[in-house]
Amino acid sequence: MEREEKQAIPAQCSIEKSLDVVGGKWSFLVIREMMFHEKKRFGELKQAVVGISSKSLTDTLRHLEASGVITRTAYPTVPMTVEYALTEKGHALHGIIHEMKKWGSEWA
Amino acid sequence: MEREEKQAIPAQCSIEKSLDVVGGKWSFLVIREMMFHEKKRFGELKQAVVGISSKSLTDTLRHLEASGVITRTAYPTVPMTVEYALTEKGHALHGIIHEMKKWGSEWA
DNA sequence: CCGTATCCCTGGCGATACTG
DNA sequence: CAGTATCGCCAGGGATACGG
Numbered sequence: 502m503e504r505e506e507k508q509a510i511p512a513q514c515s516i517e518k519s520l521d522v523v524g525g526k527w528s529f530l531v532i533r534e535m536m537f538h539e540k541k542r543f544g545e546l547k548q549a550v551v552g553i554s555s556k557s558l559t560d561t562l563r564h565l566e567a568s569g570v571i572t573r574t575a576y577p578t579v580p581m582t583v584e585y586a587l588t589e590k591g592h593a594l595h596g597i598i599h600e601m602k603k604w605g606s607e608w609a
Numbered sequence: 610m611e612r613e614e615k616q617a618i619p620a621q622c623s624i625e626k627s628l629d630v631v632g633g634k635w636s637f638l639v640i641r642e643m644m645f646h647e648k649k650r651f652g653e654l655k656q657a658v659v660g661i662s663s664k665s666l667t668d669t670l671r672h673l674e675a676s677g678v679i680t681r682t683a684y685p686t687v688p689m690t691v692e693y694a695l696t697e698k699g700h701a702l703h704g705i706i707h708e709m710k711k712w713g714s715e716w717a
Numbered sequence: 718c719c720g721t722a723t724c725c726c727t728g729g730c731g732a733t734a735c736t737g
Numbered sequence: 738c739a740g741t742a743t744c745g746c747c748a749g750g751g752a753t754a755c756g757g
Contacts, residue, residue: 515713516641516706522717524634526749533624543719554751559720580718581757590716597712598624600704605623608698609630634729651739662731667740688738689737 522568523594527553527561532591533598535571540584570594630676631702635661635669637709640695640702643679648692678702 523529534549535541547558565571570591576582631637635658642657643649655666673679678699684690
């Protein structure tokens, strides 16, 4: 029987599940921006998240989108216009963001 | 054009400051263990945090210690005994851990 | 404007062996 | 037991160029 899963990465506790979504290097910073602005375009995010490259931003956005945390909406304008927004699941991350801001301001 | 001038990379908002402490790959999982057990020895942590290597655990512990989140106490027994514990600053991370557990259980 | 496609290099690990 | 030292892999991510 499968009593034993992979010994490598077995038990997905709630924290591990969260980390799988927002554990990336840039995840929190991207989400933070979106939480404060409701809608964000690619270029705006790239400017706001200081130091991120196009590739890393794309990767982060794709991952968050696949995780159901954000939505991507493309408008057939010329040039192209794309807007990203938090889903309900994404907005629910507010508690974590809030606690991190709080701890960072008090202790770090 | 009239954008708020955020300093290049070192723009340390509260979230970035938090990430600098607990943004590591294993940080949250190590802290989680210590938050539930008050005292933890090296070997216990290595068993509890499934998949972590000695090197990564050492690196994580050193970083957390340098950040003032945990303390390291070595007892001159044979063989050596070392205990790690959260500081007040470390215990203050409870809010973040709690929110991550909550979000992970509800959404992930 | 919003990406994707390459190239390439760093460093983050894991594995192993060894020490106090 | 609790690390340190060393090697080596390979994925992450930066830089650049280009396509829709």
